[in-house]
Amino acid sequence: MTSSPIRLAISGASGRMGQALLSLLHADGRYELAHAVVSPGSVHDGEPVWLGQGLRYAHDWSRAPVLDVVVDFSGPVGLAAALDHCLAHGIPLVSGTTGLDAALLARLDAAGARIALLRAANFSLGVALLTRLLREAAAAVPEWDLEIVEAHHGRKQDAPSGTALALGQAAAAARSTTLEAAAVYSREGRTGERVPGSIGFAVVRGGDIVGEHQALLVGPGERLELGHRATDRTIFARGALQAARWLIGRASGHWRLEDVLAPPV
Numbered sequence: 001m002t003s004s005p006i007r008l009a010i011s012g013a014s015g016r017m018g019q020a021l022l023s024l025l026h027a028d029g030r031y032e033l034a035h036a037v038v039s040p041g042s043v044h045d046g047e048p049v050w051l052g053q054g055l056r057y058a059h060d061w062s063r064a065p066v067l068d069v070v071v072d073f074s075g076p077v078g079l080a081a082a083l084d085h086c087l088a089h090g091i092p093l094v095s096g097t098t099g100l101d102a103a104l105l106a107r108l109d110a111a112g113a114r115i116a117l118l119r120a121a122n123f124s125l126g127v128a129l130l131t132r133l134l135r136e137a138a139a140a141v142p143e144w145d146l147e148i149v150e151a152h153h154g155r156k157q158d159a160p161s162g163t164a165l166a167l168g169q170a171a172a173a174a175r176s177t178t179l180e181a182a183a184v185y186s187r188e189g190r191t192g193e194r195v196p197g198s199i200g201f202a203v204v205r206g207g208d209i210v211g212e213h214q215a216l217l218v219g220p221g222e223r224l225e226l227g228h229r230a231t232d233r234t235i236f237a238r239g240a241l242q243a244a245r246w247l248i249g250r251a252s253g254h255w256r257l258e259d260v261l262a263p264p265v
């Protein structure tokens, strides 16, 4: 028996992640791309999404058809618009957008009472595994200094990356503290000595780096380095589509990528 394809919208469809998602969707009959959203004023607004097919990029949600799920990789403003549409129509929302402010985070938190949401700063299996390893290592050597280094392409809008912050949060929790209490985001001039127990962040931006994260646990006379290097955005797109399929029909609330992509123990 064949089931009907999932009717899905992409918010941020013309972007780097949007295009990675489109490449996967084009070849996968399990999905029907029903709406492809770009920014108001986008040079792509009104262009055909795929040559010879009817769907065109749109800058708003007002003409979106009935949808099973929305996948968002846009930016804070695009995500807010996607969230409005999902709330108005009771549609599950998967989002990978990073760099959100406190007001949007609070709106997303509250939305969990009405729709199913799955948000993740990184949809790759490797980073899910890295997070688990870092949690274990940070707790095993609580006195060792922890520094998180990330590198991304020069067009990235936010820093540190959402993944770096999520790694920091996981390590902080494993050490019974919080990122708010432990994080050091910049060092310049006469900084004084490193504060014991702090978690330092360093950011590299350049060229077309897809996304690299390294956690350094520095002890006396030795150092543990845990890292992940993404070389192809398909890994994020694949994880997000898997999450979208999984989220359809779930109860309202906040679901975790770990529930979907459990790395092998």
Ligand SMILES: NC(=O)C1=CN([C@@H]2O[C@H](COP(=O)(O)OP(=O)(O)OC[C@H]3O[C@@H](n4cnc5c(N)ncnc54)[C@H](OP(=O)(O)O)[C@@H]3O)[C@@H](O)[C@H]2O)C=CC1
Pocket: 011, 012, 013, 014, 015, 016, 017, 018, 037, 038, 039, 040, 041, 042, 043, 044, 073, 074, 075, 077, 078, 079, 081, 095, 096, 097, 098, 099, 120, 121, 122, 123, 124, 162, 236
């Ligand atoms: N969680 C994860 O695994 C990953 C998360 N990300 C995150 O995803 C987000 C997008 O990244 P990336 O694809 O590189 O970004 P891009 O800048 O390449 O793409 C952004 C997309 O969003 C659209 N957009 C911008 N503003 C709006 C708006 N107000 N309304 C609707 N659409 C809008 C743009 O349209 P146009 O340009 O046509 O105007 C474009 O299609 C970032 O926050 C990034 O950090 C990225 C990779 C993986």
Ligand SMILES: O=C(O)C1=N[C@H](C(=O)O)C[C@H](O)C1
Pocket: 098, 121, 122, 152, 153, 156, 157, 160, 161, 162, 163, 164, 210, 211, 212
């Ligand atoms: O903007 C990007 O490109 C990426 N952003 C995400 C983040 O902020 O962690 C995930 C990935 O590293 C790529």
